[in-house]
Amino acid sequence: MLFRPGAQDRLHSIEAQLAAWGEEADRFRAAAIAARRGAPPPDTLLSAAEEVHDGLAALMEDLDRALDGLPAGHAEFSALLGAQGTALALLESVGNSLDVLFDTAPGGRSDAISIARAPAPAAP
Numbered sequence: 768m769l770f771r772p773g774a775q776d777r778l779h780s781i782e783a784q785l786a787a788w789g790e791e792a793d794r795f796r797a798a799a800i801a802a803r804r805g806a807p808p809p810d811t812l813l814s815a816a817e818e819v820h821d822g823l824a825a826l827m828e829d830l831d832r833a834l835d836g837l838p839a840g841h842a843e844f845s846a847l848l849g850a851q852g853t854a855l856a857l858l859e860s861v862g863n864s865l866d867v868l869f870d871t872a873p874g875g876r877s878d879a880i881s882i883a884r885a886p887a888p889a890a891p
Contacts, residue, residue, distance in 0.1 A: 778846055781826065785853050791819050792860045799867035808868045816865050823858040830854060 795816045802808050830851040
C-alpha cells in the first residue's frame with residue numbers, strides 16, 4: 768500500500784483543491800439555473816459535477832479522520848475545521864446543483880434498476 772499523507776500534512780493542497788472546486792460549484796450552480804429556464808445540461812457537465820461531488824465526499828472522510836486523530840490543542844485543528852466547513856458547504860451546493868441538473872436532463876434521473884431474482888429453492 769502506498770503511503771498517503773494525512774489531511775493535516777497536505778492542508779495547503781486541500782485548500783487549493785477546495786478553491787478550484789468552489790469555482791466548479793459556481794459553474795454547476797449557473798448551469799442548474801439555466802437548466803431550470805429550459806437549457807438542457809450537457810452530459811459532460813453532469814459527469815464533472817458527479818466527479819466533484821465524489822471528490823468532496825472522499826475529502827470529507829479524510830478530514831473527519833484527520834480531525835479525530837489530532838491531539839487536543841493541535842495548531843492545525845482550526846485550519847482543518849475550516850477546510851471541513853468549506854468542503855461540507857461545497858458538497859451541499861454541488862449536490863443541490865446535481866439534483867436540478869439530473870431532473871432537467873433530457874434522459875432524466877437514472878434511478879437504480881431492480882434486478883429480478885429467482886425464487887429461493889424450497890427447503891427439503
